[in-house]
Amino acid sequence: MDEQGLTPSRARFIQPLGQARYGRESGPVGELNLLASAGLAVPEGVVLTDEFHREFMKDSDLLQSIQAAADGLEDIHKSALEVQLRYDSIPIEGELNRLICEALIELGAAAVAVVSENAIKSDLESIPEVRAAIRDAWLSLQGLGRQIETVARGENIPRWPVLIQRQLYPEYTGWSMTGDLPEKG
Amino acid sequence: MGDDKERTTNLPQAVRSLIEARTGDAIFIIGPDYQILYWDSEAESLTGLMSEEVVGKRCYEVVLGEREGGNPFCTYGCSVMHLAQAERPVSSYDIRIITRSGEKRWVNVSNLTVNSEEGPYLVHLMRDAQRSHETLELAWGLIQLSSKKEAPAPSRRDIPTLTPRQLEVLRLLSEGSSAKEIGQELYLSQATVRNHIRSLLQALGAHSQLEALAKARELGLLTE
Structure with a gap:
């Protein structure tokens, strides 16, 4: 157990928003993590780290497919689309699934949003929906294209975190005020 | 009134006078041996129990009063009788009684004690207190809602009973x-x-599967 009470494997793959250390502080997830760590009121969530992403690619053989696509690269978009179609229903199983289920139940939200570098999916109300959104986040055309292109350049394959965030509904959380208040008089 | 006279002839004169000095309250009288000696029509309408069926019985077997939280108040050797035997005044109190229909109802009770050679006669003046308790409970609920304190742990009563099939479905979810x-x-x-799944959500008062799982975890329904 680490200082947050997380088991080593869990801390490697899942970290609370605001306490996540995954080597990236840009992008929507990194920025939300930064805001939460600064003590601002950000709806709570858990971050699936880039290590989780690596494990997902390893488990699903996606890593090899990206490598193969990079080797014979002609059209990035076409290659990314082919990889996406091949993996778009790949299940997240075993330990990775268990970690997602555990984190979701502990979060205790009625609905969550899945936030990634390229997209946000909201109103997710069941574990299979969340799992599918996580898979989509790691199989986005933009993301796959970037991975293929980077590997083709001989660099390390990029990985990115995904945030599962408690979803708040405006009607339950407060009210907003317009910028211009009417002048008195 | 003629009936009342018949029923009260054996009571000490002071007790009879108190019965005759009518108030708007329900009146019942307990003898030194805890027997119900008198039960008026107001007591009948408040409790649904008729005089013929309760007179002669022990008060604690009929009234079945309980305190807030459900602990029994009406027992042999109750505090009211103890105070009366010690010739000390008895303050009025609220108890929850069970009516004929099985409904629990808050009542407020004041006691007048008439001493005799055999022991004290307890004249109980009883009035409905259900509405004031409902108001208090509502106010308490509002205070709880507006306070930032965490809700208390769910009591056994709050945990829904799920069928074995529902529990299996919950586990798989x-x-x-x-x-x-x-x-x-x-x-x-x-x-x-x-x-x-639908009935599970309903039983747990949840609007989504995720909420149902969160509630089930909170209630200890999810085993490790």
Whole structure:
């Protein structure tokens, strides 16, 4: 157990928003993590780290497919689309699934949003929906294209975190005020 | 009134005078041996119990009063009788009684004690206090809602009773299974699984599967 009470494997793959250390502080997830760590009121969530992403690619053989696509690269978009179609229903199983289920139940939200570098999916109300959104986040055309292109350049394959965030509904959380208040008089 | 005279002839004169000095309250009288000696029409309408069926019985067997929280108040050797025997005044108190229909109802009771050679006669003046208790409970609920304190741990009563099938479905949902996968695992059609999920959500007062799982975890319904 680490200082947050997380088991080593869990801390490697899942970290609370605001306490996540995954080597990236840009992008929507990194920025939300930064805001939460600064003590601002950000709806709570858990971050699936880039290590989780690596494990997902390893488990699903996606890593090899990206490598193969990079080797014979002609059209990035076409290659990314082919990889996406091949993996778009790949299940997240075993330990990775268990970690997602555990984190979701502990979060205790009625609905969550899945936030990634390229997209946000909201109103997710069941574990299979969340799992599918996580898979989509790691199989986005933009993301796959970037991975293929980077590997083709001989660099390390990029990985990115995904945030599962408690979803708040405006009607339950407060009210907003317009910028211009009417002048008195 | 003629009936009243018949029923009260054996009572000490002071007790009879108190019965005759009518108030708007229900009146019942307990003898030194805890026997109900008198039970008026107001007591009948408040409790639904008729005079003929209660007079002669022990008060604690009939009134079945309980305190806030459900502990019994009406017992042999109750505090009211103890104070009366010690010739000390008895303050009025609220108890929850069980009416003929089985409904629990708050009443407020004042006692007048008439001493005799055999022991004290307790003249109970009883009035309905259900509404004031409901108001208090409502106010308490509002205070709880507006305070930032965490809600108390759920009591056994708050935990819904789930069928073994619902518990199985709950377990599979917590493992991330879809309705289709649950159907395959339990040899059920998807429509049946959806019905189980719907009833599970209803039993847990949840609006989504995630909320149901969160509530189930809170209530200790999800085993490790």
